[in-house]
Amino acid sequence: MALALATILVLIVLGSALFHVLSPWWLTPIASNWGYIDGTVVLTFWITGVCYIAIILFMAYCVFRFRHGPGRRAEYQPENTRLEWTLAIATTAAVVALLGPGLFVWYQFVSVPGEAVAVEVVGQQWQWSFRLPGKDGRLGLSAPGYISADNPLGLKPNDADGQDDVVIEGGELHLSVGKPVKVLLRSIDVIHDFYVPEFRAKMDLMPGLESYFWFTPNRTGKFEILCAAFCGVGHPQMRGTIVVETEGDYQEWLKKQHTFAELSTHARKVSLTRQ
Numbered sequence: 001m002a003l004a005l006a007t008i009l010v011l012i013v014l015g016s017a018l019f020h021v022l023s024p025w026w027l028t029p030i031a032s033n034w035g036y037i038d039g040t041v042v043l044t045f046w047i048t049g050v051c052y053i054a055i056i057l058f059m060a061y062c063v064f065r066f067r068h069g070p071g072r073r074a075e076y077q078p079e080n081t082r083l084e085w086t087l088a089i090a091t092t093a094a095v096v097a098l099l100g101p102g103l104f105v106w107y108q109f110v111s112v113p114g115e116a117v118a119v120e121v122v123g124q125q126w127q128w129s130f131r132l133p134g135k136d137g138r139l140g141l142s143a144p145g146y147i148s149a150d151n152p153l154g155l156k157p158n159d160a161d162g163q164d165d166v167v168i169e170g171g172e173l174h175l176s177v178g179k180p181v182k183v184l185l186r187s188i189d190v191i192h193d194f195y196v197p198e199f200r201a202k203m204d205l206m207p208g209l210e211s212y213f214w215f216t217p218n219r220t221g222k223f224e225i226l227c228a229a230f231c232g233v234g235h236p237q238m239r240g241t242i243v244v245e246t247e248g249d250y251q252e253w254l255k256k257q258h259t260f261a262e263l264s265t266h267a268r269k270v271s272l273t274r275q
Contacts, residue, residue, distance in 0.1 A: 002067030009060035013053050020049070031198035031223060031244070032215040036105045038200065047097055112214040116180040119173070122153050123185070123192035123205045126234030127170045128225055129153055134164025134259055139184070144208075147188060154188060155260050163261040166254065172241045173225075176250040180216045193229035196242060202228060217244040 027038060118139055120131040131153060133139050140155055140162015147154035152169055155162045175181055185194055187205035195202045203213050225240035245253070 002063050006060040006064040009056050009063065013056045013060075017049075017053070020045075028197045030200060031219050031221065032200060032217055034105075034109075034200040034215060036108065040101045040105050043101055044098060047094060051094060109213050112182045112212070113180050116182040116214050118182045118184055119175070120184040120186060121173075121194055121205075123187045123194065123227070123231075123238075124152075124189050125232050126227075126238040128173075128194075128238070128240035129170055130168040130173045131155075132166040132168075132254075132257075134166060136161060136164060140165050140260070142186070144188060150264065157264070163259065165260045166257045167260050167263055168257060170240075172243050174243045174245060174250055174253045175217055176247045177217055177220050177244050179247075180214055182212060182214045185211045190231050191229050192227050192231050192238070195226045195228040196223050197226070198223045199242075204229060217242075220244050220246065 027041070030038060118133060120139060120142075122129040122131065129152070131139060138161045140159040142154045142156060142162070144154055146156055151157070153167060155165065155167075183194070183201070183203075185203055185205045187207045190207065192205040193202065194205060199215050199217065201213065201215050203211050205211065221244055223242045223244065225242060227235060227238040231238065243253075
């Protein structure tokens with residue numbers, strides 16, 4: 001019985017290792033500068049994988065080595081200082097090895113380079129909207145109290161910096177390849193999570209707070225935006241698109257977008273027409 005149980009434990013280890021090696025569930029091809037994140041994930045798999053294999057094989061050894069037999073009696077040993085120190089040091093080293101690289105990458109993730117262009121991402125049930133700075137290079141102020149049918153992102157109406165802001169409600173966000181971007185994240189209702197798998201970009205949007213990170217898209221193409229935090233019945237449909245293109249194509253797209261001032265003027269005209 002002990003031999004069978006030990007054999008089963010060994011087979012579990014072999015099966016787990018083969019599943020990891022042969023599994024199709026690998027990371028999507030990266031499309032930004034965050035290869036550090038992939039390296040951290042791989043390192044985590046190696047550390048946890050080695051610990052997992054060592055523990056299971058140690059269990060198999062103990063089951064077989066200390067199996068019941070005639071004349072064998074259990075020995076009570078309440079303390080083992082050497083074993084306790086060994087386990088404490090090994091555990092501390094493993095935790096440092098897991099947390100250290102992650103903290104280093106996190107510091108880089110939120111240390112935005114000075115040349116990065118600010119882009120605001122606004123999450124609401126259940127769509128993504130975006131705001132880009134206009135010719136002045138600055139985003140205007142916003143607050144939940146300004147949100148209305150004519151001002152869905154809540155921009156401050158009389159803020160001069162916000163009049164030329166480009167507002168994209170529920171459409172595609174275009175970015176220029178090779179240009180660093182500071183992503184400002186804001187939610188106007190519940191908790192959302194901005195996630196683009198190819199960029200390794202993932203950050204929560206908290207109501208009342210503004211979170212951020214940065215990245216540099218390094219190849220052109222279309223990339224899907226997902227919400228990685230359950231935000232209600234429409235959560236699976238909360239998707240968007242980022243288009244990364246050359247600088248020339250990006251500028252052509254930007255010329256076709258509307259500013260906050262233009263949208264406000266149009267909304268006033270529609271309101272007067274209805275009256």
